[in-house]
Amino acid sequence: MKTDLDSARDYSQQIAENIRDAIISGDLPVDGRLPSEADLATRFNVSRPTVREALKRLAAQNLIRTQRGATGGAFVTRPSFEQAQEHMVTTATLLLSMNTVDFETAVEARFALERACLPLACARRTPAHLASMRAEIARQGTDGLTDEEFCASDVAFHRALVDATGNPVLSWHMAGAVEAMQPLMNMITFTARSRAQITDLHQALATALAEGDLTAANAAMDALASYTLDLGGEIRARRSARPTSRPGATG
Amino acid sequence: MKTDLDSARDYSQQIAENIRDAIISGDLPVDGRLPSEADLATRFNVSRPTVREALKRLAAQNLIRTQRGATGGAFVTRPSFEQAQEHMVTTATLLLSMNTVDFETAVEARFALERACLPLACARRTPAHLASMRAEIARQGTDGLTDEEFCASDVAFHRALVDATGNPVLSWHMAGAVEAMQPLMNMITFTARSRAQITDLHQALATALAEGDLTAANAAMDALASYTLDLGGEIRARRSARPTSRPGATG
DNA sequence: GCCCTGCAATATGTCAGACAATTAACAATT
DNA sequence: AATTGTTAATTGTCTGACATATTGCAGGGC
Secondary structure (H helix, E strand, O other), X not given: OOOOOOOOOOHHHHHHHHHXXXXXXXXXXXXXXXXXXXXXXXXXXXXXXXXXXXXXXXXXXXXXXXXXXXXXXXXEOOOOHHHHHHHHHHHHHHHHHOOOOOXXXXXXXXXXXXXXXXXXXXXXXXXXXXXXXXXXXXXXXXXXXXXXXXXXXXXXXHHHHHHOOOOHHHHHHHHHHHHOOHHHHOOOOOOHHHHHHHHHHHHHHHHHHHHOOHHHHHHHHHHHHHHHHHHHHHHHHHHHHOOOOOOOOOO | OOOOOOOOOOHHHHHHHXXXXXXXXXXXXXXXXXXXHHHHHHHHOOOHHHHHHHHHHHHHOOOEEEXXXXXXXXXXXXXXXXXXXXXXXXXXXXXHHOOOOOHHXXXXXXXXXXXXXXXXXXXXXXXXXXXXXXXXXXXXXXXXXXXXXXXXXXXXHHHHXXXXXXXXXXXXXXXXXXXXXXXXXXXXXXXXXXXXXXXXXXXXXXXHHHHOOXXXXXXXXXXXXXXXXXXXXXXXXXXXXXXXXXXXXXX
């Protein structure tokens, strides 16, 4: 590991980069312990707070975890899909909520990607996946569901569908695309009719997957995409009425 | 913003979360300035180093940027696709290189996603996109290209293809899927024949897109996927010969 | 011999105060 | 009017200390 720093740039940033590179290159093995903060401070010839800032940067990227106590320290974290998903959702949510991208573009991307899952899902879905999907469909039909609960169930349904591909990389990408849209979807007021329509399409998807009927699945997915776009028009109309548009803001 | 902290958990982490939520909710507007470190320390009733650790966490996620000087401070950064892509590539590379996922799964996910881009790319590709793709095809045919250069050109070709969808969200996702595989692809030794085969398929893709022929594009993409999987078998065979497998490690 | 308690060691988490470096705005000078 | 100090505000870093958590070991009681 390079330990001489450029005095013109932030030390903590350079130290974080050095350690990060050491992790990526495999110099620091997974679950291996980094030197103690005091050690690192000596090696890089900086103070402990500076080292700590560097470590916090790495911790924020889930590259390391820290543990207190005698045998504690900073350990290289094996990247997990759960953490990566969380990260992805955060990033995607930010991109979508900060007006960087409009509703139509997000919907288009999401359904294009989700459509890509259908062939694999048709071929590999297990009874457990189908059961999850049907459980959500049942939930979506219950009375007294708030819009947010309906949305959450919708997300759960689609995640079950994506998981049916049996490909964690695909699940990881899709989780970002699907979950990040929840704040936008939460702005939609679902009428009883639109709920029924969506639930019917979910039902069609589940049936198509159960029967391995890719054509039917594609059709249902396309219908869902265009229907979601229609509902989105409602959002856009409402947003254009207000001067400042901050989709994610609650107050 | 909530300023009372749970004494059982890390202060710096809680403060980072609070500020992050304030950013996401829109309480702290884009390009807005955060209170000074001293201010934040007073508000949260902690010391300045603790506040700084929190800010470094946020800086590591590209949520804020800091500036020194009289009118300096921490400013909320507008999330950009460039930064998000960089982040995505880093995360995806880590997942792929740390043995969390095998080659076949990564290839399957990548081509499933890329296949999803074809309908949009067929419909929207501009002459500029086609020119980019053809430039890479030409490059791939030149003599004296190293394997790494060939790989880089391959990535550039596919990025051009993805960009042809005109959907930045899609591009963002795909950049992660495509670029993250480069380290793995770099392990492949491309024979003259395999290069020719790949370049031919690229040519077929470009032609199909130029003519808006989705069926042909799908066929070419599928052929590319299965051919890549074949080449990957070579990797697996070579890796199984060595006890420790660290794809990303260079030494 | 075995288990429990208490202490020492080691590490991270936090605090307080100080100084250095950078930058913008303002005042003074030519 | 333009240029040049000067000052104030803010981040970046250092030092030293204390608080807290956790492990391991030693000693005592059973």
